[in-house]
Amino acid sequence: MSDPVGRYPWLEPARRRLAAYLAAGRLPQGLLISGAAGVGKGALADDFARRLLCASPSAEGACGTCPACRLAAAGNHPDYLRIEPEEAGKRITVDLVRRLIDRLSLKPQYGASRVVVIRPAHAMNTAAANSLLKTLEEPDPQTLFILVSERPTQLPATVLSRCQRLDVRLPAREEALRWLRGQGLGEEAEALLAMAGGAPVRAAELHGGDLAQRRRKLFDDWLAVLRDETDPLAVAEQWAKEDGETVTTWLRGWIADLIRIGSGETPAALRLANADLEQGLRKAAAGLDLRTLFARLDDVDAARRNLEGQANRQLIMEDILINWSRLRPRGARH
Known part of the structure; x- marks a missing residue:
């Protein structure tokens, strides 16, 4: 079972807010998850996507064992679409978004829902963002768009206006240090956290370099x-x-x-x-x-x-x- 909240406890408030959307039946068509690089936004987006596609979800999230969960874990779920730059540090081009839109013209293949995660959303070039906007303006009720970005101000205002924003805050320094020490970082935790700008996931990634x-x-x-x-x-x-x-x-x-x-x-x-x-x-x-x-x-x-x-x-x-x-x-x- 994917459980970023268990791995990253500071994500719990954001998880509760997403759960509230579902409980109230107010799930937006576009969701923007923003926050510092290395705070766990991608894990949160992945967890929520799997929860929506799961055949037997619980209050805690996806079951992790149903066929849909197994497909998502293997990266093969046909209704879990990820849009990322073709190379690290490059832009998300209009061709990538157009290919996505072509796929969205078909009905979901596995269940009643489909999730598109665009990460990092600010990597979309102008043409790509404009192409996505047309789809956001005419939403498909079966499809949820999750945009993940540490630089949301770089997104066009028109795209931002179509998304419900969820900000993921950095944990308090002591909470972050406690988590890092729990990962076995010991005396290096403070320096690594400083190098990562207070983002604990990024700090853990820096360990050993x-x-x-x-x-x-x-x-x-x-x-x-x-x-x-x-x-x-x-x-x-x-x-x-x-x-x-x-x-x-x-x-x-x-x-x-x-x-x-x-x-x-x-x-x-x-x-x-x-x-x-x-x-x-x-x-x-x-x-x-x-x-x-x-x-x-x-x-x-x-x-x-x-x-x-x-x-x-x-x-x-x-x-x-x-x-x-x-x-x-x-x-x-x-």
Whole structure:
């Protein structure tokens, strides 16, 4: 039996809301499940799809043993349709959506219901989204569309307006750490959670790789740029070789922690997302004003948006690091 709620307990509130839709007979034709990358949205969508297709569902979800459940588990259920990019990091093209629409012109093959999961929905190009919109505007009562996205603002407003939105929130830090430690991560849990931006599923996926060392190297480079000890353009050239979303996630977390340190909270009350980097963060925070730090946070958010397009990655990193280097007078050190 697929049980993401059992594996990921923070999904329980979202599961209850989906169950309420069914109990009230108010299941939407389009459902958008949104939330941070690595929080478990895909598992939740899969669990709900299997629940809808199951021949003998219970209050807990799909039975896991009926023929429909076995087909879904094997990835062979004819009425469980998944639309994803043909290659990781690529777009969902209009041809993929058109082939889907052709299949939807036929009746469900196995039961009375059919589920389409589009993941990540924000990967649809403009033509694909427009093609899907036509289908959402003339819904088939036998078909539920589940769109999964960590970037719902990139979806056209017209598509968003056709979907009931369900936000999956990140668990509290202590809950996430407790879960990670239960997965056997031990002392690495805090650093992994920080690297994953607070998303525990992503943190567990990072276990065992070299990302911790790469993160520490980027952090040291970042501090060296602030202290005028290295050339921001040279650092940007190296950063451009890293995954842009990962780098900006780390940067956002580091700057947010600087803001927490600068807010005047007592050490006992201070809860840093990057607790393993606290010593370096405290040194960096000395003399930085909050207004400037919020401006640098805006820089990172703008960079994240630009990296999703065709902008030059190295130029984006150069802009971030040059602005960062200007926070202190040239030659300032500590």
